[in-house]
Amino acid sequence: xxxxxxxxxxxxxxxxxxLFINCxxxxxxxxxxxxxxxxxxxxxxLLLQVTTANNKGSSRGFEATYDKGTTSFHLQKTxxxxxxxxxxxxxxxxxxxxxxxxFGSGTKLTVEP
Amino acid sequence: xxTVKQNPRYKLARxxxxxxxxxxxxxxxxxxxxxxxxxxxxxxxxxxxYDKILNREADTFEKFQSSRPNxxxxxxxxxxxxxxxxxxxxxxxxxxxDNQAPxxxxxxxxxxx
Numbered sequence: 197x198x199x200x201x202x203x204x205x206x207x208x209x210x211x212x213x214x215l216f217i218n219c220x221x222x223x224x225x226x227x228x229x230x231x232x233x234x235x236x237x238x239x240x241x242l243l244l245q246v247t248t249a250n251n252k253g254s255s256r257g258f259e260a261t262y263d264k265g266t267t268s269f270h271l272q273k274t275x276x277x278x279x280x281x282x283x284x285x286x287x288x289x290x291x292x293x294x295x296x297x298x299f300g301s302g303t304k305l306t307v308e309p
Numbered sequence: 310x311x312t313v314k315q316n317p318r319y320k321l322a323r324x325x326x327x328x329x330x331x332x333x334x335x336x337x338x339x340x341x342x343x344x345x346x347x348x349x350x351x352x353x354x355x356x357x358x359y360d361k362i363l364n365r366e367a368d369t370f371e372k373f374q375s376s377r378p379n380x381x382x383x384x385x386x387x388x389x390x391x392x393x394x395x396x397x398x399x400x401x402x403x404x405x406x407d408n409q410a411p412x413x414x415x416x417x418x419x420x421x422x
Contacts, residue, residue: 205349228408239399239413247408285352294340294359295403295411299351
């Protein structure tokens with residue numbers, strides 16, 4: 197069935213470290229892929245999105261590249277800061293499916309000063 | 310105002326008692342969703358309204374009800390709360406146009422005792 201997999205439940209880094217969060221997806225449909233970020237006490241908010249037409253998205257120093265061959269949509273940032281500490285969700289919607297989101301289980305990022 | 314508002318932020322309920330959660334948006338979005346989020350799990354779609362049409366997931370069909378008396382407002386109703394309902398409930402809204410990223414509220418944390 198349609199699903200999104202995030203294997204890393206928690207990641208702890210120091211400031212200025214490189215961030216890489218794995219995300220893979222499975223679908224026979226036409227996905228649009230998202231990264232949402234949830235800060236403590238807030239709801240999830242859109243970080244970036246990518247469609248199959250444009251395979252790369254970026255926002256606030258974060259980048260994600262859609263790779264149809266490996267069905268992956270990993271999130272990267274060259275140099276994390278303490279304010280990036282949050283939970284990051286990989287998600288997808290499918291064409292003509294009311295923008296229903298299929299979420300991964302989330303990766304809690306802690307950035308230490 | 311481009312936000313989704315949820316009330317209350319925190320809800321304490323007794324086993325067997327009803328629970329009613331409220332969500333509103335003023336962006337004239339035609340689709341509103343309810344997701345359930347438990348620790349270490351992906352947010353799970355419970356149901357969504359497209360206009361006045363309610364769509365409920367098969368595995369939660371009998372556990373949750375909802376109403377949407379107007380375009381701006383959507384409720385989630387639990388007739389008899391059980392311990393398994395303790396979770397964060399996230400409301401979101403979107404336009405039914407492909408590639409629209411749903412916008413989330415801050416969530417309601419429900420604790421059933």
